[in-house]
Amino acid sequence: MSKITGSQAIIKCLQEEGVDTIFGFPGGAVIDLYDELLDSDIKHVLVRHEQGAVHAADGYARATGKVGVALLTSGPGATNGVTGIATAYMDSIPVVVFTGQVPRALIGNDAFQEVDIVGITRPCTKHNYLVSDPDELVATIREAFYLASSGRPGPVLIDLPKDVVASMMSFPEKKPIKMKTYQPTVDPHPGQVEKACKACLKAKRPVLYIGGGVILSNANKELTELAEKLSIPVTMTLMGLGGFPGTNPLSLGMLGMHGSYASNMAVAKSDLLISVGARFDDRVTGRLDAFAPHAKIIHIDIDPTSISKNVDVDIPIVADCKHALRAMNSWFDDSKQFDRKVIKEKHKPWVEQVNQWNEKHPLTYHEEGDIIKPQYVIEVLNTLTGGDAIITTEVGQNQMWAAQFYKFNEPRRLLTSGGLGTMGYGLPAAIGAKLAFPDKTVIDVAGDGSIQMNIQELATARQYNAPVKVAILNNGYLGMVRQWQELFYNKRYSATIMEITPDFVELAKAYGAVGLRATKKDEVEPVIKEALATDKLVIMDFAISREEGVFPMVPAGKATTEMLLV
């Protein structure tokens, strides 16, 4: 067999995996690979900071469902990517990150731009590799893509010593990957499915509590079928938004710390909680002993470690959400005990009760003359995009308002850092999504604080013609921390006042983008219309009511029924 270089082998592997776009930043340790890239048809997107490369790959992955790929150099290139890797890890996003490494002979010598990135990223990757033998390079890359995208997905890092990439090697034919030590359980245990279905038939006050797993396994249709078949209200985690249509009458919206009143009440009063691809995060459960205290709990998750980690589960189902939901749906279809009309009638009082909660305390806010309310901005975005834009967010109040007031009817429309809560995620993720879907409107809902964490990526957006729209909800504060300080620290605003922020309109111009500003309520709609009408990169700067809070809010450590309301 003829031999090829490591660089050529890597490119061939990427092509084999169907990778069309990668995000990266070159350096000495990966210069061979970059040289080879010039001759390939893979599009390389040069970011302005390596964190942006991993977030963009992550955004690309969330929007498409495919594996996102980032390429970073050794040392600082690799460490700059760590926040991006940890972000993808916490939200189970399939990403493969290639990092350069010093030549094998120098490893451990404190060489220039050397860092033990495999050691650093061990706790925040699904798995990682240092390729120390050229003959293992191809197999390692194939395994990495397989690991990243199968089971509970996650980021995988491959560290590439420079001399390994420069070595000559053969390119063996691809065979199906079988790993002795890694065999995720995809199909549910039929006995558990039956138990779960019978519990559903018995329940009087069931709630579906769905998370990112529904989106990762593309199970939204099966989930909707189950909810409608049994007439069960659905509440979503931040990561689960879009897994069930937000405008469906059975949708309760988000639950947890900033969840809707109806969601939190429904969970608290339910007698059966059906968790699908969610992991009982502390932002969802609040005080654990008061979370769903009367409910029997069914938990569907592909990761056995998620089950009974925080909350004791009565009926665990370890499986891919799509497979498990499909099995439940067919159990009901085949069961003589199941009668759609009877169930619907039985759940009617419960659904009515939930609707009453919703009517009593809907998601809302107070109007204040011509002052711009951030919630209003999101509502207008929702209306003018028909609820069909891809929304990325930064982290903090902007993220919560977007989650509460944009109605996500489809999966993969909300790209947000849920687990790690990474400020600076939204803009690079938006670029990744826009490059994957050039015809879609992609909006980064940002705060004036978070946007500055990766604002340099505006140049990337320009260079690669990714005209995303950035909507800055500008209150001159690090708003979410300020809100906590207002509520729990006697308004002592320690380090949350952004005394100096750039003039975002001028800044947009400096990057060759369109800058728009709204300072009054009636300017919001024209600004958004103008932003959506142009095919250019746009920054919209909305001067919002400065001390607006996100409500409802469950104070940390309280029961989710102890909500502070508007």
Add this chain to the structure above:
Amino acid sequence: MKHTLSVLLQNKPGALSRVTGLFSGRGFNIESLCVAETLDPKVSCMTLVTRGDDAIVEQITKQLHKLIDVIKVTDITEGEFVEREMVLIRVKAEATTRAEVLRIIDIFRGKVVDVSPTTYTVEITGPESKIKAVIDILRPIGIKEIIRTGTIAMARAPKN
């Protein structure tokens, strides 16, 4: 409660660090850890002693399983098992105590493996309770140094 886990894992660089990193990162504790290769040089066996209630040990077991390099995890405390630990003890052995030290070592079926004018270094093997007993008895005589291997354990073979 104490649990002894037997973990088979790929004998690869960094595999041990994945296990120890998991314990430190998730706040589980390790009381002792012993690892060496098995008959198959590509596979290592680790005996790991940890403490925790059932829920914690279940989490530990599942989290270990989740590591890509881990092949198999067995909580051998769930069934019958044998466990052994070895200890090297350097104990004061002066004219007045030399004979007594030897008698004690003999009772515990230990061996003297090194001698100096003022000390004996003894080797003793046994379950943790025996190791503890010998240490308690030698302590008043004067233990100068002690090195323990940590526990290794094996499930008992089925009797039929």
